Amino acid sequence: MKILIVGAGGQLGRALIDAGAGHDLLPLTSSELDITELGQVRKVTAAHCPEAIINCAAWTDVDRAEAEPLAAFRVNSLGPRNLALAAAGLGIPLLHVSSDYVFDGSGERPLHEYDTPNPLSAYGHSKLAGELAIAGIHPLHYIVRTSWLYHVDPPTRRNFPRVMISLADREMVHVVSDQFGSPTYAPHLADAILGLLATEAYGVWHLAGRGLTSWHGLTTRLYQNLGITTPVIAVPSSRFPRPAPRPRFSPLTTIQSPQIILPSWEDGIDQFCRDIVHSPNN
Numbered sequence: 001m002k003i004l005i006v007g008a009g010g011q012l013g014r015a016l017i018d019a020g021a022g023h024d025l026l027p028l029t030s031s032e033l034d035i036t037e038l039g040q041v042r043k044v045t046a047a048h049c050p051e052a053i054i055n056c057a058a059w060t061d062v063d064r065a066e067a068e069p070l071a072a073f074r075v076n077s078l079g080p081r082n083l084a085l086a087a088a089g090l091g092i093p094l095l096h097v098s099s100d101y102v103f104d105g106s107g108e109r110p111l112h113e114y115d116t117p118n119p120l121s122a123y124g125h126s127k128l129a130g131e132l133a134i135a136g137i138h139p140l141h142y143i144v145r146t147s148w149l150y151h152v153d154p155p156t157r158r159n160f161p162r163v164m165i166s167l168a169d170r171e172m173v174h175v176v177s178d179q180f181g182s183p184t185y186a187p188h189l190a191d192a193i194l195g196l197l198a199t200e201a202y203g204v205w206h207l208a209g210r211g212l213t214s215w216h217g218l219t220t221r222l223y224q225n226l227g228i229t230t231p232v233i234a235v236p237s238s239r240f241p242r243p244a245p246r247p248r249f250s251p252l253t254t255i256q257s258p259q260i261i262l263p264s265w266e267d268g269i270d271q272f273c274r275d276i277v278h279s280p281n282n
């Protein structure tokens, strides 16, 4: 399948490029295609004659979105709307990636595709607006919600595991233990997304690492794997006030059909540790 990947320089974009060996991939970074410019989106997508578009482009700085909501809405809402218009014009599917932050996380069980979103933050609102824009324009869409995404690539990306590794030379690290989610290793998500594209089962999908943990649980497993002995101290989120509110409990589960289940979050972090040790950029 000839697939155009936009936002190809980020974590998921890089993972898709590695996973897509059997496909004809056309990866475009932000300097090659700015999804906020409708004319450019229409022109560039038409020029490549793809059979599907995957949107990995996003404004992912959750805290900065509180201070700059319009900038976040331009990338996370207007951008997907532009891609939906272009995909509709070409008559091809659009696979768009969204977030667990569309939920408020006030419940007690993992969230499925038919639960009702209620974002807490500007970032969450912008991601939900992007979902709604696509759904209102183009029926051939897959909206894939994922959560707590991380990868070894690009090495400059300060994701949560990399930050925790950078803090390991401290006497101890304090990590939030009262927020729960489904950590997702980008290569696992990339495999699932490429599988999903073959189904023509359009709609909303929850694709995230199976199971759930806290940031503290994730750090503990990360350090164990890497042989880091720095004590990991559990603290409440009130210890680290942030500009953007986070959902307290936003693990994702799926009740969609056909079933697409990712490896567990434990498998994900174990694989990340093996990959980061062998990565030439570390």
Ligand SMILES: NC(=O)c1ccc[n+]([C@@H]2O[C@H](COP(=O)([O-])OP(=O)(O)OC[C@H]3O[C@@H](n4cnc5c(N)ncnc54)[C@H](OP(=O)(O)O)[C@@H]3O)[C@@H](O)[C@H]2O)c1
Binding pocket: 006, 007, 008, 009, 010, 011, 012, 013, 029, 030, 031, 033, 034, 035, 036, 055, 056, 057, 058, 059, 060, 075, 079, 097, 098, 099, 100, 127, 146, 147, 148, 149, 150, 157
């Ligand atoms: N990271 C997470 O924890 C997480 C959790 C849940 C859901 N998600 C979602 O998963 C998806 C992939 O996330 P990720 O972690 O791979 O993101 P990422 O590493 O931050 O990459 C996002 C990419 O989007 C590009 N981009 C930004 N503005 C653009 C524009 N106007 N036009 C074209 N490209 C643009 C960025 O390019 P530049 O770097 O050049 O600006 C960057 O390469 C996103 O939809 C995100 O919302 C992520």
